[in-house]
């Protein structure tokens with residue numbers, strides 16, 4: 297579905313991604329794990345075309361994404377839920393959700409998708425008239441994911457969805473990601489919560505200072521000695 301080959305990227309003179317190769321197959325949950333600053337968010341930004349690679353190719357269903365504008369990437373079915381949530385604080389929950397279905401192909405499904413995300417997140421239904429900015433961190437994260445689903449993604453890019461959440465909410469968010477995947481959405485997740493994200497991943501990649509140093513099934517990486525030492529404190 298998504299193939300990244302030899303992706304190189306720099307912020308000015310600072311090269312942060314080095315020859316990244318990464319593949320996501322339809323139906324999978326793929327996780328990219330790594331420490332702060334390893335280049336996880338930057339990888340997602342290259343896919344959604346928020347930044348432009350120096351070299352390399354990114355293809356999605358056979359189409360070269362590096363030639364597209366960001367909105368065309370969304371229209372192709374790739375939706376990014378950004379780190380730090382970035383919901384619209386002055387809009388209600390329902391208004392935030394409706395903003396998520398701005399692209400033409402999603403507008404016709406707007407009401408059905410509102411019902412669908414309210415089933416996934418009953419808490420949002422209870423708060424549909426509340427202003428986004430007044431919700432708790434966990435609720436804003438739910439809203440950000442729900443808003444992403446409103447665009448009918450084929451591939452959902454999730455940037456650190458568990459960041460800063462209390463343990464119970466972290467558990468809930470990972471369960472929801474699994475459920476969204478079961479409903480047919482392919483997931484590319486970047487996370488610092490290495491244990492939880494490897495547990496739900498079909499496959500995973502470990503990024504260190506802008507390079508892929510390991511890849512394999514989520515389970516095999518959970519049992520990998522380097523991963524245990526570097527990320528799981530074992």
Ligand code: ATP
Pocket residue numbers: 307310312330331332333334335336337338339488
């Ligand atoms: P984090 O979890 O902290 O976001 P990350 O793995 O997602 O970590 P990136 O945000 O992709 O890492 O950052 C990779 C490197 O690029 C870091 O060294 C970071 O300081 C640098 N960087 C990120 N954004 C910019 C920017 N806009 N301008 C310059 N350098 C940047």
